[in-house]
Each structure stands twice: as C-alpha cells, then as structure tokens.
Amino acid sequence: MPQFLSTTDADFETRFEALLHMKREDAPDVDAVVAEIIADVRARGDDAVIDLTAKFDRLTLTPEALRISDAEIAQAAAQVSPEDRAALELAAERIRAYHARQMPEDARWTDASGATLGWRWGPVDAAGLYVPGGLASYPSSVLMNAIPARVAGVSRLVMCVPSPDGVLNPLVLLAAQIAGVTEIYRIGGAQAVAAMAYGTQTIAPVDKITGPGNAFVAAAKRRVFGKVGIDMIAGPSEILVIADRDNDPDWIAVDLLSQAEHDESAQSILLTDDAAFGRAVAEAVEARLETLERRAIAGPSWRDFGAVVTTRDLDEAATLSDRLAPEHLELAVADPDALADKITHAGAIFLGQWTPEAIGDYIGGPNHVLPTARSARFSSGLSVMDFLKRTTLARMTPESLRAIGPAAVRLATSESLEAHGLSVQARLGRLNSDETA
Amino acid sequence: MPQFLSTTDADFETRFEALLHMKREDAPDVDAVVAEIIADVRARGDDAVIDLTAKFDRLTLTPEALRISDAEIAQAAAQVSPEDRAALELAAERIRAYHARQMPEDARWTDASGATLGWRWGPVDAAGLYVPGGLASYPSSVLMNAIPARVAGVSRLVMCVPSPDGVLNPLVLLAAQIAGVTEIYRIGGAQAVAAMAYGTQTIAPVDKITGPGNAFVAAAKRRVFGKVGIDMIAGPSEILVIADRDNDPDWIAVDLLSQAEHDESAQSILLTDDAAFGRAVAEAVEARLETLERRAIAGPSWRDFGAVVTTRDLDEAATLSDRLAPEHLELAVADPDALADKITHAGAIFLGQWTPEAIGDYIGGPNHVLPTARSARFSSGLSVMDFLKRTTLARMTPESLRAIGPAAVRLATSESLEAHGLSVQARLGRLNSDETA
Numbered sequence: 062m063p064q065f066l067s068t069t070d071a072d073f074e075t076r077f078e079a080l081l082h083m084k085r086e087d088a089p090d091v092d093a094v095v096a097e098i099i100a101d102v103r104a105r106g107d108d109a110v111i112d113l114t115a116k117f118d119r120l121t122l123t124p125e126a127l128r129i130s131d132a133e134i135a136q137a138a139a140q141v142s143p144e145d146r147a148a149l150e151l152a153a154e155r156i157r158a159y160h161a162r163q164m165p166e167d168a169r170w171t172d173a174s175g176a177t178l179g180w181r182w183g184p185v186d187a188a189g190l191y192v193p194g195g196l197a198s199y200p201s202s203v204l205m206n207a208i209p210a211r212v213a214g215v216s217r218l219v220m221c222v223p224s225p226d227g228v229l230n231p232l233v234l235l236a237a238q239i240a241g242v243t244e245i246y247r248i249g250g251a252q253a254v255a256a257m258a259y260g261t262q263t264i265a266p267v268d269k270i271t272g273p274g275n276a277f278v279a280a281a282k283r284r285v286f287g288k289v290g291i292d293m294i295a296g297p298s299e300i301l302v303i304a305d306r307d308n309d310p311d312w313i314a315v316d317l318l319s320q321a322e323h324d325e326s327a328q329s330i331l332l333t334d335d336a337a338f339g340r341a342v343a344e345a346v347e348a349r350l351e352t353l354e355r356r357a358i359a360g361p362s363w364r365d366f367g368a369v370v371t372t373r374d375l376d377e378a379a380t381l382s383d384r385l386a387p388e389h390l391e392l393a394v395a396d397p398d399a400l401a402d403k404i405t406h407a408g409a410i411f412l413g414q415w416t417p418e419a420i421g422d423y424i425g426g427p428n429h430v431l432p433t434a435r436s437a438r439f440s441s442g443l444s445v446m447d448f449l450k451r452t453t454l455a456r457m458t459p460e461s462l463r464a465i466g467p468a469a470v471r472l473a474t475s476e477s478l479e480a481h482g483l484s485v486q487a488r489l490g491r492l493n494s495d496e497t498a
Numbered sequence: 499m500p501q502f503l504s505t506t507d508a509d510f511e512t513r514f515e516a517l518l519h520m521k522r523e524d525a526p527d528v529d530a531v532v533a534e535i536i537a538d539v540r541a542r543g544d545d546a547v548i549d550l551t552a553k554f555d556r557l558t559l560t561p562e563a564l565r566i567s568d569a570e571i572a573q574a575a576a577q578v579s580p581e582d583r584a585a586l587e588l589a590a591e592r593i594r595a596y597h598a599r600q601m602p603e604d605a606r607w608t609d610a611s612g613a614t615l616g617w618r619w620g621p622v623d624a625a626g627l628y629v630p631g632g633l634a635s636y637p638s639s640v641l642m643n644a645i646p647a648r649v650a651g652v653s654r655l656v657m658c659v660p661s662p663d664g665v666l667n668p669l670v671l672l673a674a675q676i677a678g679v680t681e682i683y684r685i686g687g688a689q690a691v692a693a694m695a696y697g698t699q700t701i702a703p704v705d706k707i708t709g710p711g712n713a714f715v716a717a718a719k720r721r722v723f724g725k726v727g728i729d730m731i732a733g734p735s736e737i738l739v740i741a742d743r744d745n746d747p748d749w750i751a752v753d754l755l756s757q758a759e760h761d762e763s764a765q766s767i768l769l770t771d772d773a774a775f776g777r778a779v780a781e782a783v784e785a786r787l788e789t790l791e792r793r794a795i796a797g798p799s800w801r802d803f804g805a806v807v808t809t810r811d812l813d814e815a816a817t818l819s820d821r822l823a824p825e826h827l828e829l830a831v832a833d834p835d836a837l838a839d840k841i842t843h844a845g846a847i848f849l850g851q852w853t854p855e856a857i858g859d860y861i862g863g864p865n866h867v868l869p870t871a872r873s874a875r876f877s878s879g880l881s882v883m884d885f886l887k888r889t890t891l892a893r894m895t896p897e898s899l900r901a902i903g904p905a906a907v908r909l910a911t912s913e914s915l916e917a918h919g920l921s922v923q924a925r926l927g928r929l930n931s932d933e934t935a
Contacts, residue, residue, distance in 0.1 A: 467585075
C-alpha cells in the first residue's frame with residue numbers, strides 16, 4: 062500500500078515535506094570510470110570504442126562495422142508488422158505536426174535612434190541521439206528526440222544504440238528511419254557519448270547530444286556539457302493525478318501504474334478532494350497489480366513512493382501540485398482548463414478524464430522528454446528550441462551612434478574599460494570632424 | 499605581436515587548427531573545495547555563509563546584515579553622478595525594449611482528430627543573479643542579467659554581490675535598483691551560489707541562477723545544476739572582426755582591444771582579405787597599447803592569443819568564422835548583411851563599421867551574456883527564455899481517443915509497457931460498451 066495523507070492531518074506538512082524530498086534514486090557514483098572512458102576515447106578513438114564495446118556489450122566490432130548499414134536497417138524494418146509500422150508512422154506524423162508549430166520566428170526592426178536590431182535562429186549542424194539498449198530501448202523515444210531535431214533543420218542526425226550480444230530492436234531502427242536519422246552506430250554507454258562529443262576516425266563529432274540513458278550515460282553527458290550541448294539529466298519518471306470523485310477508479314489506477322511500471326524508482330501520486338475515492342483508486346491499483354505483467358517493477362514503485370493525498374478542495378490540490386512541480390500532471394476533473402489555470406509548474410498537463418498520460422508518451426504530439434525531480438520549476442520538455450541557437454543582430458548608423466554612443470562611453474569609463482569607450486569615441490570623433498569640415 | 503596567418507600559406511590548416519584548439523584558460527581545479535563549501539552551507543545555513551564571508555571577504559556579518567537594506571541602496575544610488583545614472587537608465591530602457599520582443603507566445607489549437615493541443619509559458623518563481631565583486635563588478639552585467647528576468651515576469655529577483663573588506667560599487671547597487679532586483683545580499687563565491695540554490699534561514703532558495711563569476715562560482719554553478727537551472731559556464735571573452743580594406747585601421751584596432759582588455763585569456767582575431775590592411779591594424783594596435791590604461795592585460799592577450807588572418811576573399815573569411823563560432827562577430831565590410839547571411843555560428847553579429855562591439859556590451863539592446871569557447875555552435879546568449887519554462891497541454895475527446903488511441907496501445911505493447919496500453923484501453927472499452935448499450 063502507498064502512503065495515505067490528508068491535508069487535515071496534524072502531521073500533514075511534515076509528511077508532505079518528506080514526500081517532496083524523498084530520495085528515490087540511488088545512482089551509483091560512476092564518475093571516475095566515466096572520466097577514464099572519455100579520456101580513452103579521446104586518445105584512441107575507434108580502437109577505444111571497439112575495446113569498450115567488446116567489454117560491455119560482448120560484441121566484437123571492426124571500424125567498418127561500427128555503423129549500421131542501410132541494408133541492415135532496411136532488413137530490420139522489413140521485420141516489423143504493418144500494424145506496428147502504421148502506429149509508428151501515425152505517431153511520427155503527429156509529433157512532427159506539433160513540433161513544427163514550435164519553430165520560433167526571426168525578427169528585425171529599426172528603432173527610434175535609427176539602429177537596426179534583431180535576431181535570427183538557426184539549427185545546430187549535427188545532433189547526436191543516445192538510445193538505450195535492452196529493456197528500455199523504446200522506439201517512441203527515438204521519435205521524440207529525432208523529430209524535433211529534423212523539424213529544427215538539423216541536417217546531420219547521428220544515433221547511437223548499443224547492441225548487447227549483437228541484439229538490436231527492429232522497431233528502434235525503423236523509428237530512426239521514419240524520423241530521418243542519418244547515421245546509426247551500434248555502440249552505447251559513456252563511450253558512445255564520448256565518441257559523439259569528441260569524434261573518432263569513423264564518427265564525426267556532433268554539437269548537441271540528447272536522449273535517455275543509464276548512470277554511465279548520464280555522467281558522460283554531464284562531463285561533455287560545454288564541449289557540446291546536452292538536453293537534460295533526467296531522473297525517474299513521475300505522474301501526479303488530480304481527480305475528483307466523478308471518475309472511474311480503475312482508469313485512474315492504470316494511469317498511476319503507467320508510470321510506476323517504468324521503474325522501481327518512479328513515483329505516482331493521486332491528489333483528490335474525496336477520501337473515499339482515493340481509497341477506491343488504491344484498491345483498484347492493488348487489483349490491477351495482481352495481473353500486471355510488470356508488477357515486479359510497478360508494485361515496489363507504488364508501495365515505496367506512491368501516495369494518495371486527500372485535500373480540502375481542488376484549489377488546495379493545485380497548490381500542492383505546484384510544490385511537487387510534476388513531470389506529468391493529469392487533471393481528471395469536471396473543468397480541467399479552470400484547474401490548469403491555477404497550476405504554475407508542470408512539464409506536461411493532460412486535461413480531462415479522456416486524456417490518459419500514455420497518450421502523451423506515444424501519440425498526442427507534445428514531447429515525452431520532460432523535466433523530472435521538480436525541475437519543471439525552471440525547465441521545459443524537449444522541443445525544437447533544443448536544436449536551434451539564436452544569433453543577435455545590431456547595426457548602428459552614424460546617427461544612431463551619435464544618439465546612444467555617448468552613454469556607452471560613459472558606462473565604459475565607469476567600468477574602467479577604456480578601449481570599450483575608445484571604440485565608440487573613435488567613430489564619434491570622425492562624425493564631429495566631418496561636421497566641422 | 500600576434501600571429502599572422504594567410505590561407506595561402508602551406509601550413510595554414512595546421513596553424514588555424516592550433517588557433518581553434520588553443521587552450522586559453524588554466525582554470526584551477528577548485529571542485530573539491532567548492533563541494534565542501536556547498537555541503538557546509540546546506541548543513542549550517544547562515545552560519546556557514548557568515549564564516550565563509552569572514553574568511554574570503556574579510557567581512558564580519560550577522561544574519562541581519564547579510565541583506566543590503568533599502569536605505570543603504572538609496573544612499574549608494576545617491577552617490578552616482580546624474581550623467582552615470584542617465585547612461586544606466588538609457589541602457590536599461592533599450593535592453594528592456596529589445597528583450598520585451600523576445601517573449602514567446604502561448605499556443606492552443608484543435609487538430610483533425612478533435613484533440614486540443616498546445617503549450618503555455620510561465621516565468622520561474624525566483625531567480626538569483628551572481629555579480630562579482632572587485633575589478634569585474636560591472637553595472638552593465640547587472641542590467642543584462644536582471645532585465646530579461648523581469649521582462650519574463652520573475653517576481654522575486656535575488657542578487658548576491660561580494661563586498662570584500664566591506665567595499666561595494668554604488669553603480670552596481672543603482673543598476674540593481676533600476677533593473678528591479680528585489681533582494682540584495684553582500685555575499686559572494688561558492689557560498690553565495692549554494693545559499694541561492696539551497697536557501698538558508700535568511701535567504702529563500704531560487705529556481706534559476708545566472709551571472710558571471712570566478713572559478714569557484716563556475717564550479718558551484720556546475721554542481722547545483724539540476725537542483726536549480728543555470729545559464730551557462732562562460733569562458734574568457736572573444737571577438738572576431740571581418741574587415742575589408744575600406745576601414746580605418748585604428749577603429750578596428752580599438753575594437754580588437756575592447757575584448758583584449760577584459761582578460762589576459764581573451765582572444766581577438768582579425769580576418770581580412772587584404773594583407774596590408776591586416777598589418778596596418780596590427781600596427782595601430784601596438785600604437786594604442788602604448789597608452790592604453792589596461793595595457794598590462796590587453797597586451798598579453800593580444801600577443802598570446804591574438805591573430806591576423808589574411809583570406810583570399812570574404813567568403814573564405816565567413817567559412818573560417820564558422821569554424822571559430824565566435825562570441826562576438828563584427829562585420830566591417832561594405833555589405834555586412836550579405837556577409838551575415840553566409841555565417842551560421844556566432845553569438846552576436848555587429849553589422850557595418852559604425853557598429854563597434856562595445857555598443858552591444860552596454861546600450862544596443864541585445865544581451866551581452868553570450869556563448870564563448872565555440873559554444874555558439876549549439877547555444878545562445880541570455881534571453882527572456884532563460885527565465886521562462888513551457889508546459890505542454892493536451893486534451894482528448896472520446897472521438898479523438900478513438901481515432902488515435904489504438905496506435906498508442908499498439909506502441910505500448912511493442913514496448914512491453916502494459917499499463918500504458920491499459921490506460922488507453924480502459925477508456926476505449928467504455929466507448930465501445932456505450933455504443934453497444
């Protein structure tokens with residue numbers, strides 16, 4: 062059973078604070094190992110990647126075999142059922158349509174002083190997408206990472222996916238093909254991140270690395286940050302559901318389990334203004350757990366980190382939700398838009414009881430790479446913006462420099478940066494002498 | 499004298515690669531010390547901050563004295579000359595006007611399936627701005643960091659500025675007042691970053707920390723990243739000027755020196771299609787260096803890291819510029835807009851010979867916090883976006899769920915995430931039974 066809390070309990074604040082600060086992840090400290098792997102890949106390139114792949118993935122490669130050939134991708138894609146392919150294609154189309162709307166606009170204007178100002182956006186030249194192997198090798202994540210990059214206009218899109226014992230997921234390769242990935246390498250771990258960041262003889266470096274991964278991948282991304290851009294260091298998944306009594310307890314139960322089944326460290330929380338409904342949902346969760354395929358994962362997650370919180374009303378639930386700043390927030394209430402207006406911090410909001418969070422994982426259109434561990438307070442899900450950068454533009458005329466230049470000289474002087482001031486003064490001096498002449 | 503290169507030299511590629519990968523910064527490894535400082539502030543709060551301030555800034559404080567009072571700010575502001583105040587106010591007004599145009603729009607639409615999709619933006623609740631003390635305590639940086647936060651709608655804006663031996667820069671306090679900073683603390687270093695990230699008894703925690711700082715501040719920002727958002731880890735300043743022969747060599751010389759004077763590790767590079775013009779600029783730099791106030795900084799920067807590169811034509815200069823991906827790029831050529839169209843990677847572009855880079859440092863309007871060390875390949879300068887986060891929105895109707903839900907179930911099954919599929923199926927089941935009934 063999960064925790065049951067009520068905002069009317071005397072010890073509520075203490076228990077809710079404990080829930081907020083619960084340490085769910087016991088990430089092993091692999092930083093020293095990762096530092097060695099990165100140094101090795103930087104020093105020895107392909108040879109290091111090949112040695113590390115033999116060691117970690119039990120797979121013997123040559124430089125030529127690092128890259129997965131087009132023929133191999135086509136062969137894998139051909140194994141996928143037409144139904145699975147159609148589902149992937151529908152998902153890709155919807156994700157593409159949503160992200161296309163995120164493209165920001167360039168701007169340019171002339172102000173009262175005559176100065177022309179503005180900015181323009183452009184894609185990174187090359188992006189690298191990390192895809193885990195094994196159990197968490199999800200084709201949906203390939204779509205969610207690769208499509209925003211392609212929509213942004215990234216021309217070179219590299220993917221690394223480990224192939225432990227030579228096994229690859231055909232759906233992952235098909236998803237990469239559908240999403241427009243241009244190169245795929247059968248490598249993983251910190252060595253794949255290092256190869257994408259620094260390059261090897263076979264793998265040209267990229268500018269930005271995104272995608273989920275284990276503790277080694279996360280530590281490697283943190284280390285190469287600065288040399289390349291990274292998306293985020295994601296923690297275990299979370300769902301918060303705010304539901305009133307007018308819901309089927311079983312629907313809410315499976316929604317809570319849809320995150321609990323990801324990971325024993327995942328966290329599923331229900332906030333409801335009806336204590337009896339909360340108990341009914343908890344009972345429905347137990348019933349579903351009896352047969353759920355991944356009950357060995359979802360069960361511990363729900364028992365250790367799950368919670369059912371009864372609030373005085375929905376406004377109070379909105380306030381608590383903001384303190385949790387959830388990755389995923391479902392509003393299964395009569396007027397979800399009104400409640401959403403009271404929420405400030407959430408990665409993604411799913412409005413109304415016909416919108417299970419899983420729709421957002423696959424097919425809704427918005428990205429499923431979202432801020433975890435309360436970072437929705439200050440960060441956003443993956444978007445086309447992650448694959449774009451902005452260049453600001455400024456153009457002075459002699460008149461605009463005459464209008465605003467003296468203030469720049471004044472500020473430069475106050476900061477004791479003489480050459481800054483001189484660079485303006487030299488030009489202003491010419492304007493003055495031209496006038497005198 | 500700086501390096502002279504020409505793209506027609508046999509060893510050009512080798513020397514240009516060396517220029518690209520020049521290690522300019524020898525940042526001391528302070529990570530272990532910083533880890534201790536952060537742990538101390540987390541454990542002891544105000545007491546730790548007070549002890550560390552006594553140690554590093556030779557300043558004895560009480561918890562009550564950590565915050566700079568409104569009276570003290572008013573008193574400092576009153577010391578500033580009317581001319582300096584007017585210059586700061588003009589800069590603030592122009593920075594505000596530029597950044598106001600960056601505010602992104604919310605979006606919401608209904609697609610063909612009947613699903614309502616969209617996103618909305620909101621500010622972080624609280625931002626923290628670090629301002630260095632001593633030599634690099636720049637009022638312009640206060641404006642450049644604080645104004646985008648206020649434009650984004652951040653209501654609580656904290657500033658930390660160390661006051662070594664009790665000394666504070668009145669212009670920095672006035673700039674904070676003009677920019678709308680709501681709390682100022684007289685603390686610095688890793689302890690200030692830790693206090694803003696984790697909070698103390700006196701200082702409530704913030705959600706995002708921005709601003710420049712020394713190696714301790716940079717290491718602390720890297721460590722608290724994840725707990726809070728950070729802007730970037732900035733390296734030493736850089737300027738790249740592309741100039742044709744129709745320029746006054748002295749103007750270009752002072753432009754190059756305006757970055758060289760920041761830091762001995764700063765880098766100033768000239769690309770020109772005229773070798774004689776390049777030599778004339780180098781001579782003008784030497785002439786200016788004889789009297790420049792900060793020649794002890796600008797001289798070593800120019801000699802150790804400066805370069806004059808002669809190219810065959812301006813197109814070749816644009817190609818080399820993209821390999822450098824400069825923080826600041828001046829295009830002092832006849833048609834700067836045409837040349838800008840050939841540039842892909844730059845933090846900020848200054849168009850035409852009437853636009854010295856220093857205008858952008860103070861008064862142009864665009865932000866002067868820009869990506870260094872070739873990170874303009876994948877990142878952008880500071881903007882209102884750094885103080886905003888996006889929440890994605892999705893709302894299904896029964897009809898839209900019927901249209902796209904089966905594909906989600908299919909993908910969930912292919913990923914062995916049964917509960918994901920069940921959360922959709924439970925709802926589809928109801929729709930089917932409603933129809934049957």
